[in-house]
Each structure stands twice: as structure tokens, then as C-alpha cells.
Amino acid sequence: MRALLVVNPRATTTSERSRDVLVRALRSAVDLTVRYTERRGHATRLAREAAESGVDLVVTLGGDGTVNEAVNGLLTASTALAGLPGPLAFRLPALAVVPGGSTNVFARALGMPRDWVDGTGVIIAGIRDGRHRVINLGRADDRYFTFTAGLGWDAATIRGVEQARLRGRTSTPGLYVRSMAGQFLTGMDRKDPPLSLEQPGEEPTAGLSTVIVQNTAPWTYVGEKAVDLNPGASFDLGLDVLALRRLNIPGTARTVTQLAWRSGDLRGKQVLRLHDIAEFTVVASRPQAFQLDGDYLGERQKVHFVSVPSALRVIC
Known part of the structure; x- marks a missing residue:
């Protein structure tokens, strides 16, 4: 071989x-x-x-x-x-x-x-x-991803972390938390959510502040702790989505608390969750931070997502 x-x-x-x-x-x-x-x-x-x-x-x-x-x-x-x-x-x-x-x-x-x-x-x-194991992948426009993609808050957080690392900071959970808080307080337009999600044959869902796409669970890890936004996400299924609507301080505080203590059990009017989706498009009214598999890739105003079945053999 x-x-x-x-x-x-x-x-x-x-x-x-x-x-x-x-x-x-x-x-x-x-x-x-x-x-x-x-x-x-x-x-x-x-x-x-x-x-x-x-x-x-x-x-x-x-x-x-x-x-x-x-x-x-x-x-x-x-x-x-x-x-x-x-x-x-x-x-x-x-x-x-x-x-x-x-x-x-x-x-x-x-x-x-x-x-x-x-x-x-x-x-x-x-x-x-x-x-070996055969797994599905996600594709965002012309680029593939293995476990996650996102537009909005999570991608802006990654951008902040990458900028800090260029200044010599070490990547730690604390750095991510500080970047997340900083983006929420100063980098987000919370009054006018810019994102909408469009599925074939359905009415668009507008008024979204951030969209996180998963090809598997968990979404990420904080040290030893798995952060499961969509616990049902799987390499064997389509894509899962978690989106947050208007990012007001009380509602977002509740969501972050749920995420910390009851990972996978996010609830509330500001939470939109979709499971096992084959295809959808996220459209932004103005450029938004965009990430794939934890790497910041600049800003986008439109991204087309597709689940790619039986795309890769992995030895594990």
C-alpha cells in the first residue's frame, strides 16, 4: 500500500x-x-x-x-x-x-x-x-467541510481568535470565550439580524443573527467537554443547523447558560434547529464572517450548503 x-x-x-x-x-x-x-x-x-x-x-x-x-x-x-x-x-x-x-x-x-x-x-x-468507515461530508459552495461551518457570531469569534494568535496569544478556551463576548458586545448588529435560510420549496426563514451547520456531533470541544448544539448530527446523515434569531443580551445569556450546562438542550424563541437537511442556502443582507472546520475564510453574503453522501473513506 x-x-x-x-x-x-x-x-x-x-x-x-x-x-x-x-x-x-x-x-x-x-x-x-x-x-x-x-x-x-x-x-x-x-x-x-x-x-x-x-x-x-x-x-x-x-x-x-x-x-x-x-x-x-x-x-x-x-x-x-x-x-x-x-x-x-x-x-x-x-x-x-x-x-x-x-x-x-x-x-x-x-x-x-x-x-x-x-x-x-x-x-x-x-x-x-x-x-475503514465511509462518511458523508458537507460542501459550502465549492469547498468541503468535515464537521462544521458557520456564518455570523461563531465565525466572527474564530476571526477574533486568529487575529489574537497572530499577535502572539496562545489558543485556549479562555481566549475563545473572550473573543465570543467581545464579538457579541461590539461586533454584532443585534437589532437588525442579517441572515436568512432558504430551503428548496419552502418559505425563507429570515431574521437570523448566526447560522451554525454541523456534519457530525459534537460541534466542538472545550477542553474535555463536548459542546453538542445538535446531538443528532451524524457523519451518516445530512446536515444539521442551529440558528439564533435576534441576539439580545438576556436571551443570549440564557442560551449560553443552556449550552454550558445542558449541551444539546437549547430552547427558546431565538433558537431554530433543523435536522438531516440535504440542501439549503444562507443569504446575508450584508457581508458576514464565514468559517469552515474552525478556519476563518473571510466574509460572505451567500453560501449554498449541500450534504455529500458516501464521500470519504476514513481509517479509524
Whole structure:
């Protein structure tokens, strides 16, 4: 079996020595090539070239951003676009994820161990046993995502965190909480919610302040705690949506309290939830912050979301 290991050298939970151990372990099971990412978007090109060269497996060592880039490389390879018969997942190399970031939502949602050593052991056992799982993906316009996407408050929070990290701050749960509060108090137009959600054949739902899309549960983790906005979201189903209407301070405080203490049990007039949706569009009256898999991607005024069934084989 030929495999490519895509390494983000800035992965926060590994060192050069541990990466050498990982490479030796993987080489005991596969014919391995190792490539290091050099810039944002590089993992996409590396994964696409691997798929087009006939590699059987792409392994990532990094966080959720590295995984997202690799997945987009695989799904935009010529073999994926060739229109061959059968599920999309079987036209492409399989994916394996060694957790190396600070949160690793995708790997943990798959049930992978948090420790990279244990995760590597699971992958090697899966390779030797021929074990894999076929999962659905989400697509936002022309870009795929593995676990979440969002417009509005959550994406603006991620933007704030990324700006803080560029100034040298460390990514911690506290930094996210401070960014969330700051965006709510100063960065949101709470009186005139800009978003609407449109489903084929239905009347649009307008007056939304933020829209969060899930391809699986949980939405994210705060330390060891899973944050489940839509506990029914699954890699085996369509997309789930949680949207908040007008973000007034009392109502939002209640929602955040519910989220902290009764994850998945969000209630109230300001909460809209949709389950197992195949296709919808979010439209904004003015540009809104946009994120995919925890990476801020700029501002958008319209995003078309689609659930892509049987899109990827994952060793887990």
C-alpha cells in the first residue's frame, strides 16, 4: 500500500522527535512518502497530487485545518471529478488522521484517541485489518467541510481568535470565550439580524443573527467537554443547523447558560434547529464572517450548503 503523510510542522502537540517515531511506525505498515506543509493551502495541493498519482492512503498530522485542506485536495482530484460509477469515497485514497492540533474535533468525533501515539496505533491496526468507515461530508459552495461551518457570531469569534494568535496569544478556551463576548458586545448588529435560510420549496426563514451547520456531533470541544448544539448530527446523515434569531443580551445569556450546562438542550424563541437537511442556502443582507472546520475564510453574503453522501473513506 502506498501512502502519503502530510505533516503540518506547526502542529501544537508533537515534536520533531515524535514525528520521527510516527514515520517509523507508519513505514512498518505502508510504503510511505512524507511531505511537510509550507503555507496555508499547501496540504490541499499535496493531497490532490497524491490522489492523482494513485496513492492508496493519505495520512495527516496536524489540526482540523490540515485535515480540511487534505480533504479538499482529495475531493477535487481528477479521479473524484471523473464521474466514475459507484460511491465517491471509493474513487479516492482513504484518509487517516493523526491528532496533532489543539482541539482535533474531527478525529475525536470519529472516536480516535486524543494522544497521537494511541491514534497511530489505531491507524496501523486499521490498515492491517482493512478496516475503514465511509462518511458523508458537507460542501459550502465549492469547498468541503468535515464537521462544521458557520456564518455570523461563531465565525466572527474564530476571526477574533486568529487575529489574537497572530499577535502572539496562545489558543485556549479562555481566549475563545473572550473573543465570543467581545464579538457579541461590539461586533454584532443585534437589532437588525442579517441572515436568512432558504430551503428548496419552502418559505425563507429570515431574521437570523448566526447560522451554525454541523456534519457530525459534537460541534466542538472545550477542553474535555463536548459542546453538542445538535446531538443528532451524524457523519451518516445530512446536515444539521442551529440558528439564533435576534441576539439580545438576556436571551443570549440564557442560551449560553443552556449550552454550558445542558449541551444539546437549547430552547427558546431565538433558537431554530433543523435536522438531516440535504440542501439549503444562507443569504446575508450584508457581508458576514464565514468559517469552515474552525478556519476563518473571510466574509460572505451567500453560501449554498449541500450534504455529500458516501464521500470519504476514513481509517479509524
